Amino acid sequence: MSQNLKSIFIDGEAGTTGLGIRDRLAAVPEVVVKSIAPEKRKDPGARKEMMAGVDLVVLCLPDDAAKESVALADELGAQAPKIVDASTAHRVAPDWTYGFAELEPGFAQKVANANRVSNPGCYPTGGIALLRPLVDAGLLPSDHPITVNAVSGYSGGGKAMIEAYEAGTAPDFELYGLGLKHKHLPELQLYSRLERRPIFVPSVGNFRQGMLVSVPLHLETLPGKPKPADLHEALAARYAGSSFVSVLPATGDGKLEPEALNDTNKLELRVFGNEDLGQAVLVARLDNLGKGASGAAVQNIRLMLGLPEA
Ligand SMILES: NC(=O)C1=CN([C@@H]2O[C@H](COP(=O)(O)OP(=O)(O)OC[C@H]3O[C@@H](n4cnc5c(N)ncnc54)[C@H](OP(=O)(O)O)[C@@H]3O)[C@@H](O)[C@H]2O)C=CC1
Ligand SMILES: CC(=O)N[C@@H](CCC(=O)OP(=O)(O)O)C(=O)O
Numbered sequence: 052m053s054q055n056l057k058s059i060f061i062d063g064e065a066g067t068t069g070l071g072i073r074d075r076l077a078a079v080p081e082v083v084v085k086s087i088a089p090e091k092r093k094d095p096g097a098r099k100e101m102m103a104g105v106d107l108v109v110l111c112l113p114d115d116a117a118k119e120s121v122a123l124a125d126e127l128g129a130q131a132p133k134i135v136d137a138s139t140a141h142r143v144a145p146d147w148t149y150g151f152a153e154l155e156p157g158f159a160q161k162v163a164n165a166n167r168v169s170n171p172g173c174y175p176t177g178g179i180a181l182l183r184p185l186v187d188a189g190l191l192p193s194d195h196p197i198t199v200n201a202v203s204g205y206s207g208g209g210k211a212m213i214e215a216y217e218a219g220t221a222p223d224f225e226l227y228g229l230g231l232k233h234k235h236l237p238e239l240q241l242y243s244r245l246e247r248r249p250i251f252v253p254s255v256g257n258f259r260q261g262m263l264v265s266v267p268l269h270l271e272t273l274p275g276k277p278k279p280a281d282l283h284e285a286l287a288a289r290y291a292g293s294s295f296v297s298v299l300p301a302t303g304d305g306k307l308e309p310e311a312l313n314d315t316n317k318l319e320l321r322v323f324g325n326e327d328l329g330q331a332v333l334v335a336r337l338d339n340l341g342k343g344a345s346g347a348a349v350q351n352i353r354l355m356l357g358l359p360e361a
Contacts, residue, residue, distance in 0.1 A: 279324025
């Protein structure tokens, strides 16, 4: 049995995302995680040696270090392992596959066949899941002016932000990205199939993990003036049968909190709307460390290694 185990090296295992992936992989009997000696974790030679001995490497590193790791893997030629990159470095690179299995029908098979998969950003996971099916269905023109608002738990900012919040030195809530150049915009625009760059307004609050991503829409500005129910139906049709994405009715009290899916790989989509007013707000809820990071990474690893879905 043991000779059939697939081996994985997590480059950046001690970071927020790396630890999350390691914990999730501990529950996958078909894999063994090979760890580097902590004092060698930034040593390129030692990392390259680890890569040469595994089936798959997961990069949980800052962008520059992730690029360095890919260069090390390239030096291994035919011996190079498959790669899942959790950083932003390769998300819109044409020779990488975007690791969002639910992106379009049949996309899970593309991830399964790929050698290099870029794990999506947490915010784009929610935004693309809401927008892409509506663009594909013709309900949302690709040049429509779109605004995406979002709030994340502070773990989204990695070790440094976690320390600041847990030391009580960070504000309870703040908007950021107000220079309108957040690093997630390229992937959000590309995979939502938007011709016009969206406005993206992220925020972070004093809770560890959990996320809401919302998109307000004036329905009378859309072709055919769809009703909220039309948007719900298009999303429900796209994700029918999905294991991790569900399309749910709007909550009766018009409220939604961000933490309900923590420690899961689930993503919930809802359409809140008022037909009389011709207005709607699309809302995605996910765990930024789950479907927004480690959960999605393990979903991709399972696909790439031919393991059954969790
Ligand atoms: N936090 C989140 O919600 C998400 C993060 N990501 C992405 O995952 C990646 C990691 O983020 P996150 O886990 O939050 O970050 P952390 O800061 O929590 O962890 C980063 C890890 O990388 C290590 N590291 C840094 N430089 C090198 C190097 N040159 N060689 C080897 N190891 C190195 C760090 O070690 P040390 O601390 O000792 O320097 C640390 O263990 C980033 O690209 C981030 O954008 C993706 C999705 C969600
Ligand atoms: C609260 C917070 O700071 N969040 C991070 C995004 C976390 C994330 O998922 O981004 P990557 O996957 O691209 O690393 C940010 O806005 O930069």
